[in-house]
Amino acid sequence: MSANKRPLSPFMIGPYYKPQMTSVLSITHRATGAGLVVGTLLLVYWLAAAALGPEAYKHAQAVIGSMLGQLFLFLWTWALFYHMANGIRHLFWDAGYGFEMKDAEKSGRWVVSSSIILTVLCWLIAGS
Known part of the structure; x- marks a missing residue:
């Protein structure tokens, strides 16, 4: 009996498995879900600081208003819109639509592009 050279698992990234x-x-949907939890903790920190008084609020504003804080808020906003758009995609799947490969690819592109567009629009509107 000859040894089979094929991989045992599709999760063996490298020459055996090309991510689709x-x-x-x-994977991004799961990561953005985890990122939303972390961002929500930042929101709770900001609200608690507002409730604790002017000094705590000033400190929270300095943290969130920093370059790193603004970057994190931008990424959190993108994660929120990505997770929402992909959730809508999943609702269509739950209804039995969009399982064909070409439909899944098209809806995937829609999720990515709409999340980017909505994030940029949100920041443009909020900044004005």
Whole structure:
């Protein structure tokens, strides 16, 4: 009996497995969900600082208003819109639509592009 040279698992990234758009979007959906938890903790920190008084609020504003804080808020906003758009995609899947590979690819591109557009629009509107 000759040894089979094929990989045992599709999760062996490298020469055996090429990530597909649907798998990358699924992993990103999970990562953005975790990122939303962290961002929500930052929101709770900001609200608690507002409730604790002017000094605590001033400190929170300095943290959130810093370059790193603004970058984090931008990424958190993108994660929120990505997670929402992909959630809508999943609702269509739950209804039985969009399972064909071409439809899954098209809806995946829609999720990515709409999350970027909505994030930029949100920051443009909020900044004005």
